[in-house]
Amino acid sequence: MLRRVLISAAAAASLLVLGVPPAAHAADGIRTPSKPSYTVTLSSNTSGTTWTGHESVTFTNASADPLTEVYLRLWDNAHGSCPSTPITVTNVTGGTPSALSAGCTAMKITLPAALAQNQSASVGFDLSIVVPSGADRFGRDGSYNFVGNALPVLAVRDASGWHLDPYTNNGESFYALISDYDVTLDHPTSLLVPATGTSVDTPGASGRTVTRATAKNVREFAWGAGPFTKTTSTTTTGVTVNVYRVSSISSSSASSMMTTAKNALVAHAGRFGAFPYAEVDVVLDNNFWFGGMEYPGFVLDVISSTALAHELAHQWWYGIVGDDEYTSPWLDESFADYATDLYNGLSGTNCWNSVSWQSSAEKITNSMAYWDAHPSRYSTVVYGYGKCALHDLRRAIGTTAMENLLRNYAAAHWYGVSTTADFKAAAQAATSADLSSFWTTHRIDG
Ligand SMILES: [Zn+2]
Numbered sequence: 305m306l307r308r309v310l311i312s313a314a315a316a317a318s319l320l321v322l323g324v325p326p327a328a329h330a331a332d333g334i335r336t337p338s339k340p341s342y343t344v345t346l347s348s349n350t351s352g353t354t355w356t357g358h359e360s361v362t363f364t365n366a367s368a369d370p371l372t373e374v375y376l377r378l379w380d381n382a383h384g385s386c387p388s389t390p391i392t393v394t395n396v397t398g399g400t401p402s403a404l405s406a407g408c409t410a411m412k413i414t415l416p417a418a419l420a421q422n423q424s425a426s427v428g429f430d431l432s433i434v435v436p437s438g439a440d441r442f443g444r445d446g447s448y449n450f451v452g453n454a455l456p457v458l459a460v461r462d463a464s465g466w467h468l469d470p471y472t473n474n475g476e477s478f479y480a481l482i483s484d485y486d487v488t489l490d491h492p493t494s495l496l497v498p499a500t501g502t503s504v505d506t507p508g509a510s511g512r513t514v515t516r517a518t519a520k521n522v523r524e525f526a527w528g529a530g531p532f533t534k535t536t537s538t539t540t541t542g543v544t545v546n547v548y549r550v551s552s553i554s555s556s557s558a559s560s561m562m563t564t565a566k567n568a569l570v571a572h573a574g575r576f577g578a579f580p581y582a583e584v585d586v587v588l589d590n591n592f593w594f595g596g597m598e599y600p601g602f603v604l605d606v607i608s609s610t611a612l613a614h615e616l617a618h619q620w621w622y623g624i625v626g627d628d629e630y631t632s633p634w635l636d637e638s639f640a641d642y643a644t645d646l647y648n649g650l651s652g653t654n655c656w657n658s659v660s661w662q663s664s665a666e667k668i669t670n671s672m673a674y675w676d677a678h679p680s681r682y683s684t685v686v687y688g689y690g691k692c693a694l695h696d697l698r699r700a701i702g703t704t705a706m707e708n709l710l711r712n713y714a715a716a717h718w719y720g721v722s723t724t725a726d727f728k729a730a731a732q733a734a735t736s737a738d739l740s741s742f743w744t745t746h747r748i749d750g
Pocket of ligand 1: 614615618636637640
């Protein structure tokens with residue numbers, strides 16, 4: 305992790321004029337740049353494998369610390385061999401770009417003038433995306449393209465400084481503040497384009513369709529493009545669910561997954577708070593090397609109701625209630641798996657009896673840096689032990705207290721970012737029992 309860069313001498317001088325010592329601001333820790341608003345216009349080739357166009361983002365410095373630069377995360381450059389990369393950013397406006405860093409997944413853009421607190425600015429750039437081969441969250445499976453994490457997004461600066469953590473293929477290292485997206489995708493009419501947000505199609509040039517997807521209060525934007533078969537239904541709570549399937553998946557499998565999607569969305573909303581978006585796209589392909597992958601309003605999944613319930617639980621745990629997925633992956637994965645157990649009517653009876661730590665360093669709350677060094681233990685500990693710890697917490701404080709805890713904790717961090725310390729404080733506030741030994745026993749540190 306890189307530490308915060310020093311503020312410029314000029315900015316420090318202006319702070320001294322105001323009578324505020326710079327050192328006080330260095331510890332402010334407010335997450336910034338905040339309220340990013342992305343506008344993207346992309347056009348694809350005939351197969352939907354390359355996308356070119358323009359992206360701009362407007363943001364505000366929420367921190368009392370001046371903002372002298374921003375960083376774009378070009379996450380999918382981890383899929384290339386740096387410096388040969390699938391995501392290309394050129395013609396940057398609104399700042400001066402530096403050479404790519406963090407394995408080509410970060411681009412520093414120095415702003416022309418430091419932004420004071422509550423000041424806003426924009427940067428823009430031309431963008432090219434080339435989807436690589438492979439049934440992946442960023443990849444092409446035959447004629448089907450999956451375009452996750454491809455749009456450059458703003459890195460976060462907080463009490464730890466700039467977050468320029470590496471990409472991980474074992475899970476996620478994405479950490480983004482709540483944002484708005486307005487994305488226009490010009491593509492062949494023969495390709496359907498499931499996407500984050502609510503989409504409206506209009507005719508484009510001959511043989512082409514323009515899909516405009518808008519999404520408010522989401523952390524990322526993902527889409528797909530291919531000759532999918534699409535079915536649509538609506539939950540009892542009024543959320544539109546679109547299921548897109550590749551040609552090798554049967555209509556009966558898709559229908560079964562549609563039922564799971566609707567039921568899981570309603571069940572999770574009942575437990576964690578009403579689903580705040582109008583539409584969810586579920587994209588099915590049994591060739592993915594993973595069970596599923598979550599994006600706001602857009603999930604990739606194999607035919608597995610458990611995987612789908614898990615990815616849809618991420619709409620709350622990571623999506624609505626954000627977390628730093630690199631530092632605290634358990635805050636979304638353990639919670640998504642716990643939600644999936646509840647959806648499946650499982651209570652984790654005696655699950656802690658099977659816990660067997662591999663070392664004294666192994667903890668549920670370890671970061672992806674640890675799990676990338678111990679990949680064989682990631683799923684066992686973060687998903688398995690993590691959800692069991694939450695079952696045990698419910699047994700420790702009582703079912704009603706646990707239900708209220710999760711609902712109130714979600715409400716307290718709705719569209720925000722939570723930390724392990726935030727969750728522990730919320731849990732402790734939900735019970736008169738002292739949870740200190742519970743956290744120690746369950747290796748929940750922070
Ligand atoms: Zn997950």
